[in-house]
Amino acid sequence: MTSPSFETAKPDQISYLDRLAASDLGRSYKQRMLDELAVRAGQTVLDLGCGPGTDLGALAxxxxxxxxxxxxxxxxxxxxxxxxxxxxxxxxxVRLGDIHNLALPDQSADRARTDRVLQHVTDPGLALAEIRRVLRPGGRLVMGEPDWETLTVDHPDGALTHAYTRHVADEVVRNAGIGRQLARLATGAGFAVPAVIPLTSVFRDVRVADQVLGLERTTRRAVTAGYFTEEAAERWLAHLTQGPFLAAVTFYLVVAEA
Structure with a gap:
């Protein structure tokens, strides 16, 4: 099942986040998030789920x-x-903390951002309510999340693509459909939502896609979980490396105002 096109060892989380941030895709959507956040001098800005600090310098x-x-x-x-x-x-x-229960006073921040964080949290609605609590009236939250149920990979056997996407949505990502849910959840938490911006991430190089999607590693997990047979997984991966490659997923950038 292993191909030279695919990474076999999972990168550590910090290396993965750094690599994504340095990619054309990462630089593009992160700049768009910063533009929409519209930070002004003197404001208090929250980076919730800041990871290794990739975006803190630009906010500062x-x-x-x-x-x-x-x-x-x-x-x-x-x-x-x-x-x-x-x-x-x-x-x-930089503080150790839980997005569901921030150690901050009410109405103490002007801006907040979450970048691919809410797809992993236990309760996105509760997290959004907590962010609403700590933002001042007129404060702004910008969120960026993929909708993994929109993930598609071109393959002659469409059933294999469907099985792969279902595995990712069912088993790999906790809140796989969070991208399209953000506007509704933010409204429920008391925000106004003036903008929903869909960004389509398109991959035409299988190696670049693998660095983000972990194609072989995810396929192996799909076999274990019963979404692919071994034979189907071999056919799936073989085609991805042999022919023209194309994969895409929709990334939602949502602006919410307190």
């Missing part, structure tokens, strides 16, 4: 030395990495 630059950037992550290794990377930026404060 936008709010200037007169503002404050608070990064939260539930993983101590991520917090440690983010603190090390922002040690020379006094406006940045």
């Amino acid at each position: 630059e936008a709010t200037t030395a007169t503002g404050a950037v608070l990064g939260f992550d539930r993983d101590q290794a991520m917090v440690d990495a983010a603190r090390a990377r922002t040690a020379d930026q006094p406006v940045v404060d």
